[in-house]
Amino acid sequence: MRLITQEIWADVLGYVRKNISEVEYHTWFAPVKNLGVQDGSLVLGVRNSFAQEWFRKHYLELLEDALRSLGAQNPQVSFQVLPAVQEAMILPQDPPPAPTLGQPLGQISRPAPPAVAAENRKSLNPKYTFENFVVGPNNNLAHAAALAVAESPGKAYNPLFIYGDVGLGKTHLMHAVGHYMTERYPEKRVEYVSTESFTNDLINAIRDDKMTQFRNRYRSVDLLLVDDIQFLGGKERTQEEFFHTFNALYENHKQIILSSDRPPKDIETLAGRLRSRFEWGLITDIQSPEFETRVAILKMNAEHNRIDIPQEVLELIARQVTSNIRELEGALMRVVAFASLNNVPFSRAVAAKALSNVFAPQEVKVEMMDVLRSTAAHFNMPPDVIRGSGRVREVVVPRQVAMYLIRELTSHSLPEIGQFFGRDHSTVMHAVSKVTEQLGKDPELTASVDALRRHLQNVEDEENLA
Numbered sequence: 001m002r003l004i005t006q007e008i009w010a011d012v013l014g015y016v017r018k019n020i021s022e023v024e025y026h027t028w029f030a031p032v033k034n035l036g037v038q039d040g041s042l043v044l045g046v047r048n049s050f051a052q053e054w055f056r057k058h059y060l061e062l063l064e065d066a067l068r069s070l071g072a073q074n075p076q077v078s079f080q081v082l083p084a085v086q087e088a089m090i091l092p093q094d095p096p097p098a099p100t101l102g103q104p105l106g107q108i109s110r111p112a113p114p115a116v117a118a119e120n121r122k123s124l125n126p127k128y129t130f131e132n133f134v135v136g137p138n139n140n141l142a143h144a145a146a147l148a149v150a151e152s153p154g155k156a157y158n159p160l161f162i163y164g165d166v167g168l169g170k171t172h173l174m175h176a177v178g179h180y181m182t183e184r185y186p187e188k189r190v191e192y193v194s195t196e197s198f199t200n201d202l203i204n205a206i207r208d209d210k211m212t213q214f215r216n217r218y219r220s221v222d223l224l225l226v227d228d229i230q231f232l233g234g235k236e237r238t239q240e241e242f243f244h245t246f247n248a249l250y251e252n253h254k255q256i257i258l259s260s261d262r263p264p265k266d267i268e269t270l271a272g273r274l275r276s277r278f279e280w281g282l283i284t285d286i287q288s289p290e291f292e293t294r295v296a297i298l299k300m301n302a303e304h305n306r307i308d309i310p311q312e313v314l315e316l317i318a319r320q321v322t323s324n325i326r327e328l329e330g331a332l333m334r335v336v337a338f339a340s341l342n343n344v345p346f347s348r349a350v351a352a353k354a355l356s357n358v359f360a361p362q363e364v365k366v367e368m369m370d371v372l373r374s375t376a377a378h379f380n381m382p383p384d385v386i387r388g389s390g391r392v393r394e395v396v397v398p399r400q401v402a403m404y405l406i407r408e409l410t411s412h413s414l415p416e417i418g419q420f421f422g423r424d425h426s427t428v429m430h431a432v433s434k435v436t437e438q439l440g441k442d443p444e445l446t447a448s449v450d451a452l453r454r455h456l457q458n459v460e461d462e463e464n465l466a
């Protein structure tokens with residue numbers, strides 16, 4: 001749960017900072033330690049009892065407002081005075097391994113990694129590994145290419161060019177290759193840089209007359225990862241320098257991986273010689289993830305943070321955020337924060353409520369499978385029977401209701417719905433008009449359609465928040 005409370009705390013600090021002066025913020029808030037959420041209350045560690053009193057008097061309301069802005073309905077904040085030694089132990093980001101008997105606290109250390117590997121790790125996000133990357137139809141080619149490059153750097157595809165929209169995992173994949181190489185070959189040098197940093201480094205090197213160092217740095221690596229290469233567009237001097245960096249690495253069979261929000265041919269004002277080099281290796285894209293992949297990503301995230309959250313809640317979140325994985329993860333954090341701050345268990349209703357400020361309720365997307373599952377549950381029969389070939393009335397009516405609701409609640413076309421049921425579009429058309437005709441006349445059918453529609457559209461009706 002550590003990561004989750006860090007998220008909450010970061011949001012709270014952001015809110016506070018906007019509402020007080022910088023001096024106040026640095027004096028009071030910078031030294032505060034977030035001790036997590038306990039029984040719905042955010043517990044903050046302060047240095048002494050004076051600070052505790054000061055917070056209670058001056059900042060309690062502000063902190064409660066901050067929690068309210070995150071969805072807490074009855075925000076609670078409590079303070080704990082940190083004993084000096086405890087304070088020191090909370091500081092490290094990454095907790096050291098538990099001490100063994102007789103070992104003084106100050107002497108605990110991790111085994112030192114080789115110097116190069118340690119240097120590499122600095123620029124790589126520890127979370128962005130292959131193990132933490134969910135492979136789906138949207139990214140399997142990019143993933144396979146990254147893995148191939150990680151296994152045979154400089155040989156498989158050089159350069160590897162990965163493009164796709166914001167927040168779809170390009171940086172994650174690049175770092176994964178970096179980690180893989182660092183673990184296998186700790187002596188190899190990996191450099192990850194955004195195009196912006198590369199440009200700034202170049203500007204500084206020119207200004208400080210340190211071009212030799214600059215060139216040594218970038219041309220002596222075994223793996224160069226450059227993010228957002230589209231920003232090279234229009235920067236002639238940077239392009240020139242990057243061209244030479246590229247050639248030096250390429251000629252020495254060093255691996256280059258580039259990411260961009262578009263393919264090389266669409267990067268405007270990119271020198272032809274660079275564009276053609278970017279096309280020498282393999283160009284692969286990442287698309288928006290499908291529903292199943294989104295759920296799998298959420299599931300992995302929840303497991304990673306040891307949060308036990310029901311599948312149906314993950315599905316609801318996955319339906320809300322469809323294109324950007326960063327936002328998808330943000331939505332999960334929001335739901336977790338909301339549930340822990342209000343001290344309520346996870347449910348679809350809680351998730352819908354937590355996300356209601358960010359996403360309009362009508363944006364909740366209903367999937368064909370939801371309609372099928374809900375209809376099957378309503379009529380008390382397995383979903384496969386509804387999709388099967390049975391022609392008895394007990395099966396035909398639920399099937400027609402499901403088809404009707406899918407038509408009404410999703411944007412799928414008649415042929416798509418037909419395909420889902422293993423039938424052709426005219427059968428769906430017939431079902432839709434049959435149900436339309438019966439609505440208002442057949443009370444039982446009307447009640448079923450209404451109840452199902454309410455259930456599918458308005459999850460908040462399902463259960464009420466405590």
Ligand SMILES: Nc1ncnc2c1ncn2[C@@H]1O[C@H](COP(=O)(O)OP(=O)(O)OP(=O)(O)O)[C@@H](O)[C@H]1O
Nearest residue numbers: 132133134165166167168169170171172297325326
């Ligand atoms: N397939 C995936 N499995 C698990 N997590 C993923 C996956 N794809 C993306 N993510 C997560 O989504 C977030 C955004 O990914 P990342 O930063 O790599 O996106 P990006 O494409 O580089 O975006 P940008 O264009 O903004 O730089 C990260 O936290 C990353 O771990």
